[in-house]
Amino acid sequence: MAEVTKGTRIQPSVGVKQKKLSTKSNLHGWLFASPWIIGLLVFFAFPLIASIYFSFTSYSILQPGEFVGFQNYHELFKDDLFWKSIYNTIYFTIFFVPLSIIFGVALAMMLNMKVKGMGIYRTIFFLPTLVPHVALAVLWMWLLNPGFGLINGILDMIGLQVPNWLGSETWSKPSLILMSLWGIGQSVIIYLAGLNDIPEEFYEAAEVDGANWWQKTRHVTLPLLTPVIFFNLVMGAIGAFQQFTLPYTMTQGQGTPANSLTFYVMHLYDNAFKFFKMGYASAMAWILFIIIMSLTAVIFMTSNRWVHYQGK
Amino acid sequence: MKIRGKKVSIFNLTLFLIFSLVLTACSPEESSGGGNAEGTTEITFWHGATDISLQALKKMVAAFEEKNPDIKVKMVYTEASEGADQKLLTAVAGGNPPDVALFDRFKVGTWAAQDALTDLTDMAAADDITEDIYYPYAWEEANYQGKLYGLPYTTDSRMLYYNKDHFEEAGLDPENPPKTVQELEAAAEKLTKKDGSRFKQIGFIPWYGQGWLYGWGWSFGGEFYNKETGEVTANDPKIVEALTWMADVAQKFGVEDIAGFESSAGSGAMDPFISGQISMKVDGNWTISAIEKYKPDLNYGVTPIPTPTGTDFTTWSGGHAVIIPKGAKNVEAAWEFVKFFGTEEGQEVYFAELPGDLSVIPTVNEKLGRGDNPMLKQFIDILPNSHSRPVIPEGQLMWNELVDARENTVRGKGTAQENLDKATEAVTKALEKYK
Incomplete structure (x- = not known):
């Protein structure tokens, strides 16, 4: 469709007949796109706009509720668990996103080496991504079991003081970050594609100039990988703010211990579907939207300082 | 141009065909509905x-x-x-x-x-x-x-499960399980085995399995909600007493952080009671079937949840x-x-x-x-x-607040009284709009 419109635009001297055709083919274009457009309007745009309105009401899904102005927002700012969930979410994002980039890039570089059987290694590192979140939660809960888990067993054998992982307030979030890092295969694939995109000539040139491995990594690989890192940073931050499935299944929705694993979206979900406070939950959703939007905007604004595109 | 027109009409035709296929596929179901x-x-x-x-x-x-x-x-x-x-x-x-x-x-x-x-x-x-x-x-x-x-x-319903073999090993009478909370605590002490800082066997964790505050609160003689006045009474002195006891036991055996173990409450064969890592736990009747399935030779018994007096046993369902x-x-x-x-x-x-x-x-x-x-x-x-949980519009909130109160108290973040006052206040406030 894009090509057709482009074609008609390039020709300035179109006859009446052709103009007719272009409107007609435009019509066809819209017609073919209509399932998607209708879906977008009905199932996405409308609920999106409606939720702005709902955030000012006491809507409960089953009851239309009343218009309450900014009351939901007022109450939110007084809700201790709301602040706690924001803290938890930001904590997770700040640690998880950079770590996932560091580990992701490092893994991708290792998996990009010319070694025999690389396909097998790549598969092994990608496999955890295929594990459903619920299964992942159960698996790690057993590995991290403070009393009888494998990890503490090993740590104890070499004489280290063992943390209680998911049982302790201090260690529960680091444990979750650890578990999440296990599933970074997806971003590793993207980094790998990015690495393959870097032309061999740059390395050859660097070698001719006598650069060592570190200099090549520092001045060729990393700068040319920044567009991919940029992409993963934005997507990772958005994903981290929406952390839900893993902690929810792991704690049966309770965010235990002591709400240290109650993330923003978990609190939102509870309000919407368990406490029937859809208006309140809509207000939360919009606050989250504003947070994510501004964060993404900040990342985008800084991007032209550190993101280097090839051929620019 | 002509060719293109033809193509479009072919497309339209296929589209039409697909739609009609989908529609006919749907229609028989419609009519039988x-x-x-x-x-x-x-x-x-x-x-x-x-x-x-x-x-x-x-x-x-x-x-x-x-x-x-x-x-x-x-x-x-x-x-x-x-x-x-x-x-x-x-x-x-x-x-x-x-x-x-x-x-x-x-x-x-x-x-x-x-x-x-x-x-x-x-x-x-x-x-x-x-x-x-x-x-x-x-x-x-x-x-x-x-x-x-x-x-x-x-x-x-919920009862106390106990491992008879562990009882014998620890010199306890397997046919005479604890009836009062004091006896329960004493038994837990004998059953807990530690190897350095690691547990080899845990005697008892009050909140493990189905040991919710609801169960302990009622067993201690408390009441969470006043049906007549519609008042939330989660800070009933008896419930405060129950929660204080839970926190004390936790601190005594250093199990406050074993909650991770609780959340990893393995299903099936991995259940720590079935595998013998924990000697006593409060759990529901469904555990009987699980034990039958995964470890039929487990030598265990069940007894009502102990109370402070050793009488007036109760549970919740x-x-x-x-x-x-x-x-x-x-x-x-x-x-x-x-x-x-x-x-x-x-x-x-x-x-x-x-x-x-x-x-x-x-x-x-x-x-x-x-x-x-x-x-x-x-x-x-x-x-x-038996008891059932209060039938109130904010039942889920009350559940969550009670879990929070237990968690915080057990971890030494505020006393039982403070945390239960807070829970009572939160639920009462949420109930206001239904009045």
Whole structure:
């Protein structure tokens, strides 16, 4: 469709007949796109706009509720668990996103080496991504079991003081970050594609100039990988703010211990579907939207300082 | 240009064909949906049963259809628990709910307050269905503000499981399990084995398994809600006492951080009680079936949850109800089905297939010989004294607040009194808008 419109635009001297055709083919274009457009309007745009309105009401899904102005927002700012969930979410994002980039890039570089059987290694590192979140939660809960888990067993054998992982307030979030890092295969694939995109000539040139491995990594690989890192940073931050499935299944929705694993979206979900406070939950959703939007905007604004595109 | 025009029309044609295919594929189902050929009514029945409970449900439905030839039941599987709630919620909100659904009784208060359930009071009265045949707590949990919103069917209860082999090893009498909380604490002390900082065997964790504050609060003689005044009383001195005791025990044995172990509460063969890592735990009757399945030779016993005095044993129970969502199309036929499943007739057929499950009707349990299983008998014997959680619009909030209060107290973040005051205040405040 894009090509057709482009074609008609390039020709300035179109006859009446052709103009007719272009409107007609435009019509066809819209017609073919209509399932998607209708879906977008009905199932996405409308609920999106409606939720702005709902955030000012006491809507409960089953009851239309009343218009309450900014009351939901007022109450939110007084809700201790709301602040706690924001803290938890930001904590997770700040640690998880950079770590996932560091580990992701490092893994991708290792998996990009010319070694025999690389396909097998790549598969092994990608496999955890295929594990459903619920299964992942159960698996790690057993590995991290403070009393009888494998990890503490090993740590104890070499004489280290063992943390209680998911049982302790201090260690529960680091444990979750650890578990999440296990599933970074997806971003590793993207980094790998990015690495393959870097032309061999740059390395050859660097070698001719006598650069060592570190200099090549520092001045060729990393700068040319920044567009991919940029992409993963934005997507990772958005994903981290929406952390839900893993902690929810792991704690049966309770965010235990002591709400240290109650993330923003978990609190939102509870309000919407368990406490029937859809208006309140809509207000939360919009606050989250504003947070994510501004964060993404900040990342985008800084991007032209550190993101280097090839051929620019 | 001509060619292009032709192409478009071919596209249109294929599109048309695909659409008509989809439509024809849909239409037979549409026409059977109404289903009143020759005066029969079809009711839609949402359930989350799989495996043997599905078999039991099918038998029960078959028995119902045989008795009511003019009603056909269309069983629709909706995943259990949370997902089903969301589906039912959207179906009710969208005005297209099923005629009958299975529903966690715990949520009756919340949903009734949202006007999402059909009031069954008059229909039950007309058919002479009264609370007399049920355990009192079960009937209570199906009623909200004096009106009946469902008929209960399943139930459960919670007891103290203890490992008899561990008792013998520790020099305790396996035939004389702890009755008072002091005895329980003393037994836990003997049963706890540590190797440096690591547990080799944990005697007891008060909140492990089903050791919720609800159970301990009632066992200590507390009351969480005043039905007469509608007041939340989660800070009842007896409940404060129960929570203080839980926190003390936790600190004494250094198990406050073992909650991770609790959340990893392995199902099946990994269950720490089954694998012998924990000697005593509070859990529900379903654990009997799990032990039978994964470690039939486990030498264990069950006893009522200890109380401070060693008398007045109690427990709490949950379970499901059969409900008619608000806006159901065939309420009359649906009621016939609810009535059948909610009373002796249907329950006998249903529970005959599920030997580990308990009915809310004492005579059904009796008739099916549930008491013949010495373990299960204990769970049944306590049912007449059991409690159900308060039927209030904010039941889930109260649950969460009580979990938070327990967590915080056990971890030394505030005293039991402070945390329970906070929980009481939060639930009271949330209940204000329903007054």
